[in-house]
Amino acid sequence: MNFDTVIIGGGLAGLVCGIKLQEKGQRCAIINNGQAAIDFSSGSLDLLSRLPDGKNVQNIDRTFAQLVEQAPQHPYSVLGQEVVLAKAREFEQLAQSLNLDLLGTLAQNHYRVTPLGGLRASWLSPNSVPTVLEGEAFAHDRIAILGIEGYHDFQPQMLADNLLQQAPFAHCEVSTGYLNIPELDQLRQAAREFRSVNIAQLLEHKLSFHNLVNEIKEAAKGASAVFLPACFGLDTQVFFTQLREATGLALFELPTLPPSLLGIRQHKQLRYRFEKSGGLMMNGDRALRAELDGNRVVKIYTEIHQDIAISAQHFVLASGSFFSNGLVAEFDRIYEPVFGADILEMADFAADKRLSWTHARFSQPQPYQSAGVIINSHCQVQKSGQFLQNLFAAGNVIGGYNGIELGCGSGVAVVTALWAAEQIGGGDEY
């Protein structure tokens, strides 16, 4: 099997890179062995929400120099301001062409409402999610927060209490209630199946649309805005938009505890586009090891293809972090399992010094969360002190940043994916 590019990992980074390369005429395969972080994420994509010194970021352009000073090993610092801004802009265009229904711009972060009623700065959010800009009051005065009876992954009362503490919502009258949907009774009997994905399947395909519309209208009790758990519309946002139109209310949806429908929808759309443009998805397979010739990767072997090697001109490592087994931690070492790539050392972290992996205080950013492989400004990966010519990295497998602390997880994934694609040969603007 021979391809132009083989990508290891079919999460946000792998798919964005694959789409870009396919659309530039390459023949790509993505080897992917499991669920990705996007299936659990909020559906909002963060570019950069905070600096390491804790300062909030409103505009990445104006704060870039401070980021480079405070975090010189961050992938954005390695790639440089011009590249990061250009690739973020390019992703905004790609997202539009993919109909991801996102709002936001890199010119200004917005705040999205979290499932617990907090506010988090973000770059792009689904347009079905409640958001406000800095210094702005929420556009509605009366909000009804509606849960689903028996569904514990979304707590209206807690959300309401916390929401009222937030300045943009201080003027609001917030009520809470539950949708009573008898058709869900069967699911309710098995608590483990009473999750957003199962509920969504039932609501969208087995329940009378008319009944659901009436139930939401009644439970809203005159509020103009209604916050619901993201349980409406499994594959796309179309079903939710139809409900919005039919109720005549400003319906908003909030991510629930994982799995997250908002992320799953994006994942499906990205995968659909990759396959529609001719890309080959090798799901359920796992890249095991690589063969090198000098500083070029020539082939890789996978769990299913242990004897028949997969060869390509270029390879992209988009295998994620510990969560996805892109990085592995054993008692005394952290390593990247497919290529044995070098792991980045930082001031407070070394892959072979276990005691440096964690901070004594649980609530502090944990050093292991910044672990990952070393890249240069072309996203090429380092192995045994040398940058490999045709192996590029994208996304969470890259070291030097803590996506949770800085709010930049998805931003790093899409920026490095598009930049890696450009290095390989997928350069033009959308």
Ligand SMILES: Cc1cc2nc3c(=O)[nH]c(=O)nc-3n(C[C@H](O)[C@H](O)[C@H](O)COP(=O)(O)OP(=O)(O)OC[C@H]3O[C@@H](n4cnc5c(N)ncnc54)[C@H](O)[C@@H]3O)c2cc1C
């Ligand atoms: C619960 C949660 C909430 C989040 N919320 C946000 C948020 O609000 N905003 C934000 O910006 N970011 C958020 N993130 C982070 C963001 O989702 C990730 O940074 C981003 O999706 C990483 O994408 P990735 O493609 O690099 O890695 P991943 O999504 O981890 O994908 C890697 C893929 O590679 C596969 N793989 C690994 N090894 C192999 C192998 N050897 N062979 C084949 N396949 C392999 C894995 O199975 C996986 O499917 C969140 C993450 C989580 C987990």
